Every structure is written in structure tokens, then in C-alpha cells.
Amino acid sequence: MSTIEIEGLHKSFGALEVLRGIDLAVEPGEVVCVIGPSGSGKSTLLRCVNLLEQPTAGTIRVAGVEVTDPDCDIDAVRRGIGMVFQQFNLFGHLTVRENVTIAQRRVLKRGRAEADRITAENLRRVGLAEKAAAYPAQLSGGQQQRAAIARSLAMSPRLMLFDEPTSALDPELVGEVLAVMRALAGEGMTMLVVTHEMAFAREVANRVVFMDAGVIVEQGPPAEVFGRPREERTREFLHRVLEPTRVRPAD
Amino acid sequence: MRLSPRRRRRIAQAVGYLVFALVIAVVVAAADWGRLSEAFFRLDIARGMFPGAITVALRNTIVYTLLAFVFGLTLGLILALMRLSSIPPYRWFATAYIELFRGLPALLVLFMVGYGVPLAFPDREIPGGVYGSVTVGLGLTAAAYMAETIRAGIQAVPKGQLEAARTLGMSHTRAMISIVLPQAFRIVIPPLTNEIILLTKDTSLVYVLGVTATTIELTKFAGDTLNTRVNPTPLVVAGLLYLLITLPMSQLVRGLERRAGRER
Numbered sequence: 001m002s003t004i005e006i007e008g009l010h011k012s013f014g015a016l017e018v019l020r021g022i023d024l025a026v027e028p029g030e031v032v033c034v035i036g037p038s039g040s041g042k043s044t045l046l047r048c049v050n051l052l053e054q055p056t057a058g059t060i061r062v063a064g065v066e067v068t069d070p071d072c073d074i075d076a077v078r079r080g081i082g083m084v085f086q087q088f089n090l091f092g093h094l095t096v097r098e099n100v101t102i103a104q105r106r107v108l109k110r111g112r113a114e115a116d117r118i119t120a121e122n123l124r125r126v127g128l129a130e131k132a133a134a135y136p137a138q139l140s141g142g143q144q145q146r147a148a149i150a151r152s153l154a155m156s157p158r159l160m161l162f163d164e165p166t167s168a169l170d171p172e173l174v175g176e177v178l179a180v181m182r183a184l185a186g187e188g189m190t191m192l193v194v195t196h197e198m199a200f201a202r203e204v205a206n207r208v209v210f211m212d213a214g215v216i217v218e219q220g221p222p223a224e225v226f227g228r229p230r231e232e233r234t235r236e237f238l239h240r241v242l243e244p245t246r247v248r249p250a251d
Numbered sequence: 252m253r254l255s256p257r258r259r260r261r262i263a264q265a266v267g268y269l270v271f272a273l274v275i276a277v278v279v280a281a282a283d284w285g286r287l288s289e290a291f292f293r294l295d296i297a298r299g300m301f302p303g304a305i306t307v308a309l310r311n312t313i314v315y316t317l318l319a320f321v322f323g324l325t326l327g328l329i330l331a332l333m334r335l336s337s338i339p340p341y342r343w344f345a346t347a348y349i350e351l352f353r354g355l356p357a358l359l360v361l362f363m364v365g366y367g368v369p370l371a372f373p374d375r376e377i378p379g380g381v382y383g384s385v386t387v388g389l390g391l392t393a394a395a396y397m398a399e400t401i402r403a404g405i406q407a408v409p410k411g412q413l414e415a416a417r418t419l420g421m422s423h424t425r426a427m428i429s430i431v432l433p434q435a436f437r438i439v440i441p442p443l444t445n446e447i448i449l450l451t452k453d454t455s456l457v458y459v460l461g462v463t464a465t466t467i468e469l470t471k472f473a474g475d476t477l478n479t480r481v482n483p484t485p486l487v488v489a490g491l492l493y494l495l496i497t498l499p500m501s502q503l504v505r506g507l508e509r510r511a512g513r514e515r
Contacts (some may be wrong), residue, residue, distance in 0.1 A: 049416055087417035093434050103419035106429060135508035148415075155419060 003028050003159050003190045004049060008026050009058035011044055018044045020214035022058070026159075031191045033201035033222075036211035037237060042194040046163050049192065050074075050081045063158060079107060082152030082160040086167050088144040090151070092134040096123065097132040097154070100151045108155065115154075128181050142173030146180055153184075160184065162193040198241055200249040202226050210234045293484040300476055300488055309492050312358035314363065314469060315454040316496075322390030322448055327397030331437065332427075352395035357388075358456050364388035365460040380465045385457050393450055405431060429482035444504045448497050452510045467487065469493060479495050 004026040011019040026032050034042045047053040047218050049060060051067050051074050059068050067077050072113045089097050097119055104115040109200075123129045126146040137145055145165055152160060162181065166174040185204050186193060195201060200224045201208050209219040218231045229235045240247055254262070271464050333345035352360065369376060376381040408431050416426035455470035462471055473489035 033327055049458075052418065064395040074419050075422055077419075078418055083415075083420070085411060085415065087409075087411050089411035091412060091415070091430055091434075093437060102417075102429060105423060106425055107420040151419070 002026060002061075003030070003063055004151070005061040005097065006049075007059050008047060009045070009060065010056045010216065011041070011048060011053060012056045018214055019048070022216060024061065024191055024209065024216065026190060028056055028190055029188045030206045031185045031193065031204055032207045032209060033205040034194045034209045034211060035196070035201060041214045042211050042213045043163050046192060046194050049077050049161060050083060052187045064119070079155060081156035082155060084148055084152060084160065084162045084165045086144070086164040088136070088148045088168070090144055090148055095132065096134055096136070096139070096147045097148060098129060099136070100154045103151070104154055118154050122154045125153065125174070126150045139171045140173060142176045145169065145177045149180055151237050159190045159192070162195065164194050164196065166195070166197055196241070198226070210237065212237070253500070273339060290483055291487050293482055296476070296480050296482055296484045297488050300485055304472060304488060308467055308469045311466060312440065312451065312454050312468045313496065314382070315389070315457055316447060316451045318386040319389035319393055319450050319454075321394030322386045323397050323450070324443070326390065326394035327401055330394060330398035331405060333400035335405060349398055352392050355392070357392045357453050358459065360392050361388035361456050361459060364377060364391070381457070381460055381462055384460055385454070388460070389453055391445060394513075397446055400439050400442045400446065401435065404435035407427045407438050408434045441504050441507045444500055444507065448500050451493065451496050460508060
């Protein structure tokens with residue numbers, strides 16, 4: 001059973017059709033990176049998986065449960081899906097420890113001792129054990145994003161969604177977040193990652209999906225998509241992203 | 252002769268100070284200080300107001316303020332949530348309520364609660380006597396203002412906070428209680444403190460409900476003393492006692508706003 005199965009997914013915002021028929025499956029343990037120009041619908045696709053956006057048409061199954069079914073208990077499904085946002089979205093009124101603990105206590109109903117133990121474990125995992133008592137505003141962007149990853153991991157998810165996790169970071173802080181994600185991939189976590197970090201996609205992804213204008217243009221192993229892109233649109237995008245200094249005004 | 256810009260600025264400044272000093276001097280010279288102190292600063296009359304001014308009048312002013320504030324805050328929170336509800340009739344009701352009670356004088360509402368309700372429902376009465384009527388009478392108006400303040404506070408919490416909470420599996424209600432409202436209240440503490448200051452002053456309207464010796468508040472207390480002693484000194488005493496409540500709170504609001512400004 002695939003971890004994610006998407007069939008015929010359409011999503012419109014008013015008259016604007018952002019997703020125009022997406023079919024995609026993600027297998028357990030797979031790391032899939034979604035790349036493409038801004039406005040291509042990558043983030044909307046990701047946000048449909050846990051129903052932060054309500055699809056206009058199509059079906060989405062996560063671990064066999066159809067989330068697009070109106071009778072689906074979406075809160076229960078979301079417990080098993082971690083999500084990491086571009087803007088971190090740490091809870092500003094809570095310390096890092098409380099950020100990681102609150103959903104364990106309130107949603108999973110874990111006891112205080114168990115929740116504290118799992119929180120400590122996951123903060124160690126992202127290298128933030130000594131920042132447990134800090135508030136988000138006292139952390140760097142990279143530290144905030146790692147704390148946000150720990151917050152998701154503490155829920156023991158079967159799937160992690162990453163929505164441009166390094167796009168809001170200063171360049172020198174990108175590496176520490178990618179290192180955590182790479183380690184996570186190494187542990188066998190199923191990951192769907194929307195990213196502009198081509199080096200990360202090339203090295204860590206099992207599969208790269210290139211989207212443009214609301215459709216999947218091509219997908220395959222990173223060596224193929226980056227090395228021998230079949231589609232002209234993919235080639236052009238990769239040229240712009242990988243060799244930005246060679247782009248001519250006419251391109 | 253041409254003046255340098257610096258000299259011109261100095262002269263303009265000197266003229267400004269001089270005008271101010273002249274006006275003060277004229278007022279001081281023109282005032283009849285003997286009459287004034289006889290009218291407003293009779294220490295014997297002021298002394299006669301204590302301890303009642305504090306143990307009864309000031310105490311009741313504070314009690315009325317707090318009761319109306321708690322009532323208004325609770326109702327205001329409910330109205331704010333109704334205004335943001337996805338169910339249209341809730342939104343309509345909340346909007347109508349807020350528009351209505353923001354547009355009516357607090358005194359009129361107090362009359363309505365004090366005299367209208369007992370006439371409309373002769374067998375029922377608002378529990379708590381005058382205290383109950385004041386709580387409702389002032390709280391209904393305060394709730395309308397606080398509802399708008401709280402709504403703005405909720406909307407000032409970034410949308411990503413709710414999304415992050417929902418993706419962790421929290422229900423909408425749980426996310427509001429644990430994540431959104433605590434942050435919204437931090438944002439609205441300064442404007443809500445202003446609301447307490449306004450309420451403190453509005454308690455001076457309570458006399459229209461016919462207060463007794465034990466339920467009297469500052470303004471009525473001062474007014475009664477004014478009538479018996481035929482001297483306005485009590486008004487000055489009451490004014491000072493109001494400032495005793497409101498000035499520290501203004502100070503508190505300034506401190507909170509400074510702190511909020513630093514955190515951003």
C-alpha cells in the first residue's frame with residue numbers, strides 16, 4: 001500500500017486553476033522532492049495531502065485512508081502526517097519544549113513523563129537539547145526550523161511533508177536544516193519535500209517530480225531528471241536555477 | 252541685518268517660552284486664591300469624608316468596575332468568536348449586537364437594565380441587587396467594545412499558527428484554546444486595560460439606579476457631601492481617588508505597550 005496515492009487532483013482558487021489533474025504515488029520509505037517554478041502549484045499539492053487546502057476534484061489516500069472522503073476524521077489522519085512550513089510557525093507564546101510537548105499531551109494524550117522524554121529525545125535528534133527553555137523569538141531561523149521539525153517528529157508520524165523548509169532562511173543557516181532532513185531520510189522516513197534546494201534533491205531524493213503550470217511535467221530518479229531531462233520545460237527550468245549567471249535577458 | 256538660522260531658531264524658542272510664562276503669570280495674578288482654596292481645598296471637609304470615601308465609595312467603584320469588566324470580557328469573547336464564526340446567523344447577531352451597543356449611551360443602557368427589565372419581567376430580578384444591575388448595565392456596553400478588540404486580536408495572530416496546530420491533529424476548538432486565544436490575549440492586553448479605565452469612569456453613572464449608603468460609589472458620595480456641606484471640596488477628593496485608580500493603569504498600559512514593541 002502506498003503511503004500517498006493521489007488521483008486526478010484538481011484545485012482552483014476562484015477562477016484560477018492551480019492544480020490541473022495530478023496523479024502521484026509515494027511509497028513507504030521514499031523521499032520525493034517536488035521542484036518547479038513559483039506558481040506551478042507545488043505547495044498547493046503538498047497542502048492538499050493533509051487537507052490544508054480542500055481539493056476541487058480528485059481523490060487522495062494517505063496510508064489507505066481517503067482524506068478527500070467527507071466522512072474522513074481528518075484530525076486523526078493529520079496526527080500521522082508531520083508538516084514543516086516555510087515560515088516555521090512555531091507557537092510564539094510557548095517555549096521550545098512546550099512547542100514539542102503540547103500536541104503530544106493534548107492530542108495523543110501522552111502522560112507528562114512520557115511526553116517530556118519523547119520531547120527531549122527529538123530535541124537531541126535535531127541538535128537543540130540545550131534550547132529547550134528558549135522561546136522561538138530567541139532562536140535563529142535555522143534553530144526555529146529544526147525545533148519545528150522536532151515538534152512534528154514527536155508525534156511519531158508515518159509521513160513528513162516539507163513546504164519549502166529552507167526558503168525563509170539566511171543562506172548560512174540552510175545547511176543545518178538540510179542535515180536534519182538528510183538524517184531523517186537516512187532513517188527511512190517517508191518524505192514529500194517541496195524545495196528549491198537542487199543539491200538536496202539530487203543527493204537525497206529517490207525521485208524528483210518537476211511541476212509546471214499545475215501539472216507534473218516529468219518525474220524520475222534525480223540522475224535522470226537532472227542529468228538527462230526529457231522535456232524542454234524541465235531543461236529550461238534547470239538551466240535558470242542551476243546556472244543563473246548564464247541566463248540571458250531574452251531567455 | 253540677516254540672522255543666522257541658528258540665531259533665528261534660538262529667538263523663536265525664547266519667544267515661545269516667554270508667551271507661556273506670561274499666560275501663566277496672568278492666570279496666577281488674576282485668580283482669587285483665597286476664594287479658590289475656600290471652595291476646593293477645605294481640609295476639614297476633606298477630612299470628614301474619610302474613612303468612608305475609601306472603605307465604601309472607592310471600594311464600590313472598584314467592585315463595580317471589576318464586575319462589569321468580567322461580565323463584559325466574557326460576553327465580549329463570546330461575541331468575538333461569533334463574529335468570526337463560519338455560521339452566518341452567529342455573525343449577523345454579533346455584528347448587530349456590537350453596532351447597537353456601541354451606538355447607545357451607557358447611561359441609557361443602565362436605565363434600561365435598572366428600570367426597563369424590572370417592569371418587563373415583574374416576577375424576575377437580576378440577582379445581586381444593585382451589584383447585579385450594574386454588572387449587566389455597564390457590562391453590556393463594555394462587551395460590544397471588547398468584542399471588537401478581541402476580534403482584532405484573534406485576527407492579528409498569523410494564520411500559520413492555526414495551520415500548524417491543525418496539522419498536529421488538534422481540532423479547531425482545541426487549536427483556538429491552546430494556541431490562538433493565548434496569543435490573541437497577549438496582543439489585546441493594552442487595549443483591554445484602556446477599557447477598564449473607561450469602565451472605572453462609567454461607574455459614576457451608577458447613581459441613577461438609586462444607590463444606598465452601602466452601595467454608594469465615588470461620584471455620588473462626593474455629590475452627597477457637596478450637598479450637605481455646600482462646598483465643592485468633595486469633588487476634588489473624589490477626582491484624586493479616581494486618579495489613584497486610573498493613573499497606575501495608564502502607566503501599566505504604557506509599560507505593556509513598550510514591552511510588546513520590544514518583542515516584535
